[in-house]
Amino acid sequence: MARRVRLIVLTALLAALGFAFAPAAFSQAGPVAGENELQIWTGGGHGINGSQSGDGIWNLGLRFGLILAKPHGPGFLRGQLEYALEVVPAFVVVQKTNTAYGAGVNPFAFKWMMNPRGSVMPYFEIGGGTLFTNTNVPEKTSQINFTSGGALGLHFVRSKFTISPEVRFMHISNAGLSNPNPGINTIQFRIGFGRFGQK
Numbered sequence: 001m002a003r004r005v006r007l008i009v010l011t012a013l014l015a016a017l018g019f020a021f022a023p024a025a026f027s028q029a030g031p032v033a034g035e036n037e038l039q040i041w042t043g044g045g046h047g048i049n050g051s052q053s054g055d056g057i058w059n060l061g062l063r064f065g066l067i068l069a070k071p072h073g074p075g076f077l078r079g080q081l082e083y084a085l086e087v088v089p090a091f092v093v094v095q096k097t098n099t100a101y102g103a104g105v106n107p108f109a110f111k112w113m114m115n116p117r118g119s120v121m122p123y124f125e126i127g128g129g130t131l132f133t134n135t136n137v138p139e140k141t142s143q144i145n146f147t148s149g150g151a152l153g154l155h156f157v158r159s160k161f162t163i164s165p166e167v168r169f170m171h172i173s174n175a176g177l178s179n180p181n182p183g184i185n186t187i188q189f190r191i192g193f194g195r196f197g198q199k
Contacts, residue, residue, distance in 0.1 A: 031113070031196035037065035037082060039194025043168065045187045052138050052184040056094035057170075061086045061106075063194065071115055079114040079123075086129065093137050093172075093184075102133030104147065113155065121155040131172060138182050142174035151190070164192035 031037065044058040065084035073079055086106040093100040106129030113123040128148035131137070137145055153166025168190050173183035 031067045031080070031082075033067050033070045033080065035067045035196050035198060037063065037067070037084065037162075037194055037196050039063040039065075039162075039164065039192045041164070041190055041192035041194075043188045043190030045168075045189060047184050048187050049185055051182055052095075054096060055138070055184055055186075056092075057184075057186050057188060058090075058092045058094075059088055059104075059188075060090040061088040063109075063192070065109075065111065067196075077112075077114060079112055082111040082113060084109040084111060084127070086127075088129070088131075091131055091133070093133065095137070095139055097139060098135055100133040100135045100137045102131055102137070102143075104131040105129050106147070116157060119157050121157055123153055123155060125151045125153070125166075137172065138184060141181060142178045144174060144177060145172050146175050147172050153190075157196075161193065161195045164194065166190050166192075 040060075040062055042058075042060045044056070046057060047053045047055040063084050063086045065082045068081045068083055071078055071080050086109060088104040088106065091102045091104055093102070106127055108129075109125055109127030111123050111125040113121055115121070126149070128146065131145040131147055133143050133145070136143055147170055149168060149170035151166045151168040153164055156163045166189075168188045170186045170188060171183060172186070174181050
């Protein structure tokens with residue numbers, strides 16, 4: 001199952017990158033202060049260390065972001081800050097003895113979007129939220145967990161929409177709600193399809 005999730009995510013990422021570089025009219029302007037970002041995304045990956053290193057992850061979510069300020073900052077870091085809220089209606093954790101199905105909400109994400117380089121806008125992000133599952137994640141711990149992490153990605157800004165591949169680190173832990181609390185550290189690949197526009 002974990003291998004299948006990785007294959008699906010990799011295929012989607014390659015297709016999106018090919019689509020992003022296809023001939024089309026690109027928008028040379030990035031988002032402006034007061035605009036919002038609407039996006040649907042999916043991603044997957046697996047645990048990277050400890051007892052949960054074999055766990056597979058897949059999730060699907062919706063994002064609403066708000067551009068908070070005009071571009072500012074020094075040199076290549078010059079850019080703008082976005083605050084975002086994400087709803088995650090599908091979250092799957094493939095564990096050694098079972099598969100957990102759940103949903104979550106990420107009430108805060110802060111993204112720094114650097115000035116566009118042509119039609120490409122690099123960004124990095126930090127954020128976190130909660131995860132509710134039908135069985136314990138990790139096994140023998142809790143059905144309520146918290147997520148935190150960060151991401152590095154690219155917005156390919158087209159005339160009416162964006163394609164956004166990224167690499168994301170996510171930590172899943174119950175923050176001491178139960179003992180033991182081994183947590184899961186994951187590396188995920190995510191692809192988003194969205195647009196920037198007015199409220």
